Amino acid sequence: MKLRSILLGASAFAMLSLGAGAAKADGELFFYNWSNYFPPELFEKFEKETGIKVTLDVYDSNETMLAKLQAGASGYDIVVASDYMVDVMIKEKLATEFDAKSLENFKNVAKPHDTMKYDPERKYSVTYLWGTTGFTYDSDVASEKLDDSWKEFFEPRKEFQGKIGALNDEVEMYAAAAYYAGVDKCTEDPAEAQQILDILQKQKPYIAVYSSEGTIDRMAAKEVSMHMQWNGASHRTKESLPSAVFVYPKEGLSFWSDHFIIPTGAPDLENAKTFINWMMQPENAAAASNYAGYMNGVKGSDAFLDDALKADPAVNMPEEYADRLVPGKNCSPKARDLRNRVWTKLKT
Incomplete structure (x- = not known):
C-alpha cells in the first residue's frame, strides 16, 4: 500500500481529478490508485501494446478513495482497494461484477490469490500486490x-x-x-x-x-x-x-493485499477488463513488484523479479x-x- 509521493517524471500520465460524470474519450482508461504505486513505464508499455491511453489520479488512503466514490465520482474505470475495502465496496454496490475468472490470464493467478475472503469467487476483484x-x-x-x-x-x-x-x-x-x-x-x-x-x-x-x-x-x-x-x-x-x-x-x-476493482459506473468496462487481464501476465506483474517493492500473486513472475527484491527479508519474509x-x-x-x-x- 504505498510510498506516498508521486514520481511520474516527464511521462504523459499527469494526475486528473475526476468528478461525477466526467467525460471520457474512446481508447482511454482512468485509473485511481495510491500515489507512487505503479511504474510509469508500465503505463507506456500498456498504451503501446493496446492503444489505450491511461490517465492516473491518486489518493492517500482507502477512506479517501471510498468517500470520493460515495460522493458520486463516476469517471474511473479501475480503482485499487485494500482487502477490507473490497468488502465495503461490494456491500455498498460500488463495485462492478465482471467475473475475473473468465479472463484469459486468470490461469496465471497463484494460490491463495485465486480467491479471497471478501470475494471468494473473484467476481469483483483481482489481486494487484500484497505486503x-x-x-x-x-x-x-x-x-x-x-x-x-x-x-x-x-x-x-x-x-x-x-x-x-x-x-x-x-x-x-x-x-x-x-x-x-x-x-x-x-x-x-x-x-x-x-x-x-x-x-x-x-x-x-x-x-x-x-x-x-x-x-x-x-x-x-x-x-x-x-x-x-x-x-x-x-x-x-x-x-x-x-x-x-x-x-x-x-x-x-x-498482512494486507490490494486489488483491482472496476467501480460502478465505470465509463469503459472493456478497457478495464483489458487492463486487468494484461496485468496478470507474469512479466507485467513482476514490473509492478520491482517498482513498488511488493510481491504480486501471479505465477511465473519470479523469473522477472529483481534479485535485490528476492533477497530482501523485508519483502521475501x-x-x-x-x-x-x-x-x-x-x-x-x-x-x-x-x-x-x-x-x-x-x-x-
Whole structure:
C-alpha cells in the first residue's frame, strides 16, 4: 500500500481529478490508485501494446478513495482497494461484477490469490500486490539491535525519541497499538479501545510526524530514525539507506493485499477488463513488484523479479515469521466508530 509521493517524471500520465460524470474519450482508461504505486513505464508499455491511453489520479488512503466514490465520482474505470475495502465496496454496490475468472490470464493467478475472503469467487476483484505493515529503523542510530516488538516503536529508546515517523493512517496505527496491547483490532469494548488510545497518546510526544507520504525520502534523508512502513517502502528505503532494518513485531503485524476493482459506473468496462487481464501476465506483474517493492500473486513472475527484491527479508519474509501475520478484517460499525473516536482524540 504505498510510498506516498508521486514520481511520474516527464511521462504523459499527469494526475486528473475526476468528478461525477466526467467525460471520457474512446481508447482511454482512468485509473485511481495510491500515489507512487505503479511504474510509469508500465503505463507506456500498456498504451503501446493496446492503444489505450491511461490517465492516473491518486489518493492517500482507502477512506479517501471510498468517500470520493460515495460522493458520486463516476469517471474511473479501475480503482485499487485494500482487502477490507473490497468488502465495503461490494456491500455498498460500488463495485462492478465482471467475473475475473473468465479472463484469459486468470490461469496465471497463484494460490491463495485465486480467491479471497471478501470475494471468494473473484467476481469483483483481482489481486494487484500484497505486503505487510511493520516498522523500519536505522541501525546506525541504535546503540544495539532492537527487539522484534512493537514496544520499540510505541515506547522508543532514548536515541529514537522525537525521531519517529508514524503513518497518518487510522487503520494501521490503531491495529498496531491493538496488537501491542493484545486486544482485537476490531474490538467493540470501550475499555479495550481506551487501552489502545493510552498507547498512542503515550507515544505521541516521541513522534516527529504523522504522514503516509514520503516515508522513504524521510528515512533516507535521516529526518527520522524510525518509521512505521509498509514492507515495500522499507525495501526501497534500504536502497538509499543500507542501514535500514525492517521489523516483524512478535505481537503481530498486518498482512494486507490490494486489488483491482472496476467501480460502478465505470465509463469503459472493456478497457478495464483489458487492463486487468494484461496485468496478470507474469512479466507485467513482476514490473509492478520491482517498482513498488511488493510481491504480486501471479505465477511465473519470479523469473522477472529483481534479485535485490528476492533477497530482501523485508519483502521475501522469512518463514519463521509467518505466524505473526494478521490478515485484513472489515470491522463492525461499532468497532469502526470506536476506532474513529480514538483516532480523532489522538489527533486533536
